[in-house]
Amino acid sequence: MIRAASAALILLAGQAQALSCLAPDPLASFTNASASDMPxxxxxxxxxxxxxxxxxxxxxxxxxAQLTGFELTADGFTVPFDGEVLLDVTCAGPWCGALPASGPIVAFARIDGPVPVIEMSACGGWLFADPDQATLDHLTECMNGKTCSAQPLQ
Structure with a gap:
């Protein structure tokens, strides 16, 4: 009887697992991309x-997908970009990322072949919808070696 109850609790605990993610943040993503072995x-x-x-x-x-906009340089988002990107939806167990709706974004695209790749994981973190100017300005500061922390923008 005790063994049966223990087995039932283990099964229930397994079913109750949930994906735990930190809130995605463009500044943390910049730091992660900078630390990556991939460009x-x-x-x-x-x-x-x-x-x-x-x-x-x-x-x-x-x-x-098609992205029309600009690439980040030390001078800001100044280099025109008009081309294809691959949206790579990945999963963590039963949890998968979502394809974004069309619209304004800031994204971190991995150079892993002829077409840049934006990973869409279950926890997010490589694409952000509707970036404000403060976020874009702070990313430019990150590109210039200034403090790039995931603290709230002021």
Whole structure:
């Protein structure tokens, strides 16, 4: 009887697990991209995602999207970017990322072939919708070696 109750508790505990994520933050993402062995582009602009609704995907998938905007340099978002990006939806167990709806974004695109890749993980962190000017300015400061912490922007 005790063994049966213990087994039932273990099964229930397994089913009650949930994904625990830190809140995504563009400044933390900049730090993570800078520390990566892979090169990244920091892009801002309008993302056109055909058939994307912002709904979580049921499984890993990769889709092509069009991004028209600018790449971050030491002078700010000054280099024009108009091209394809790959949206790579990944999963952590049963939890998957979502394809973003079209609109203004700031994104961290990994250079891993001829087309930049933006990972859309279950916890997010590489693409942010509707960036404000303060966020873009702070990312420029990060690019210039100034303090780049995930503290609230002032």
């Amino acid at each position: 990244y582009l920091v892009l801002t602009g309008d993302l056109a995602t055909p058939s994307a609704t912002g709904v979580t995907e049921p499984q890993p998938t990769t889709r092509t």
